[in-house]
Amino acid sequence: MSETFRLGHIFGVRVGVNWSVVVIFALITVGLAAGRFPLLYPDLAAGAYVAAGLVAGVVFFASLLAHEMAHAVVAKRNGVPVEAITLWLFGGVAKLEGEPTTPGADFRVAAVGPAVSLVLALVFALLGLLLDAVGAPELIVGVALWLGLINAVLAVFNLVPAAPLDGGRILRSLVWWRTGDRTRAAITAAHAGRVFGWFLIAVGVGIAVLGAGIGGLWLAFIGWFITMAARGEEDYARMSGTLAGVTVGEVMSPDPVTVPSGTTVDHFIDEYVFAHNFSTFPVVGESGNPVGVIALRDVKAMPPAQRAQTTGGGPGRSTAVGDGGDHRAVGR
Amino acid sequence: MTVVTTEQLAVEVLPRMAATTSGRALVIAGNKVVGVVSPVDVMRRLEVAELRGGNHFPDPTARR
Numbered sequence: 001m002s003e004t005f006r007l008g009h010i011f012g013v014r015v016g017v018n019w020s021v022v023v024i025f026a027l028i029t030v031g032l033a034a035g036r037f038p039l040l041y042p043d044l045a046a047g048a049y050v051a052a053g054l055v056a057g058v059v060f061f062a063s064l065l066a067h068e069m070a071h072a073v074v075a076k077r078n079g080v081p082v083e084a085i086t087l088w089l090f091g092g093v094a095k096l097e098g099e100p101t102t103p104g105a106d107f108r109v110a111a112v113g114p115a116v117s118l119v120l121a122l123v124f125a126l127l128g129l130l131l132d133a134v135g136a137p138e139l140i141v142g143v144a145l146w147l148g149l150i151n152a153v154l155a156v157f158n159l160v161p162a163a164p165l166d167g168g169r170i171l172r173s174l175v176w177w178r179t180g181d182r183t184r185a186a187i188t189a190a191h192a193g194r195v196f197g198w199f200l201i202a203v204g205v206g207i208a209v210l211g212a213g214i215g216g217l218w219l220a221f222i223g224w225f226i227t228m229a230a231r232g233e234e235d236y237a238r239m240s241g242t243l244a245g246v247t248v249g250e251v252m253s254p255d256p257v258t259v260p261s262g263t264t265v266d267h268f269i270d271e272y273v274f275a276h277n278f279s280t281f282p283v284v285g286e287s288g289n290p291v292g293v294i295a296l297r298d299v300k301a302m303p304p305a306q307r308a309q310t311t312g313g314g315p316g317r318s319t320a321v322g323d324g325g326d327h328r329a330v331g332r
Numbered sequence: 333m334t335v336v337t338t339e340q341l342a343v344e345v346l347p348r349m350a351a352t353t354s355g356r357a358l359v360i361a362g363n364k365v366v367g368v369v370s371p372v373d374v375m376r377r378l379e380v381a382e383l384r385g386g387n388h389f390p391d392p393t394a395r396r
Contacts, residue, residue: 246343255367
């Protein structure tokens, strides 16, 4: 899932949020403010329930972020770069730019997330009991206890040994450690994920048929997501196994048609776009060094009148096209 | 622009390519552009390996 907006960086890791978080946040807040809290703690002002629901929702997502941040920090400590953390409909995901290289590292990266959730569950539960003991308002106690409960549920659910859940990663690390075969371990965890996903779908549909409605359908939806994700992980594991040890040099398309960085866009169109059946061309400097890429869509977006004057960003040129990073340029 | 080297593992650069708008990466050797790699290139090699019945990846530069 993509990042709709960025929250910033924590411990050097980019943190973003997908729009779907709004859906789950609304479900949690409304569910608590209009359901659980009025039922358990009746006769309070409506505003108090809403405030409690909002606080619980925000702290829940902070707990989720702590869970994912733990994965990210331990991954970085074990030599695995982390691209970003994104919160979304089904919780959060830490996007790693590689894979742990040992079963031990795989285990540590996977296990730390549920461990943090379990710690948070204990902290919130103890906080709730402490607040209750000192006579704090019951709604505040209720928020703390709910946060303890939801973090415990998060930890336990994630410990189910089925990929892509953390428990599936733990299972993968253990099978990898036992057999020495990472591909086989990943496929085993993915198979478990597919079985668990279908189990959730069956239970969810059963619950829906028996009258629980949206709750059962939501469970089935989660099961469907786990099944699909597990299948993707299995495909990736098989591909990784086949590609084991294969370098970029072995699979690349060699001798690409390159465009000198001083080329005008008109010349580029005549001599490169019309002459070759490619949509993207590398742009190189005088020594053949890479300076960017230019795509057909870049020049299509440019007014024809500018094409004769526009070059790859050479000295004295004021306009450029292409992709040398975030800006558009033939060769910057 | 994603730049990778010929020695890097294909499986490691796939996620980086997926993150780019073009879905491709420039391949350099000694700071010179020597190739372009995309997920399609990798998939093609996988299919060739499957056809060959094993994990055999011929060197594409050997045809020159």
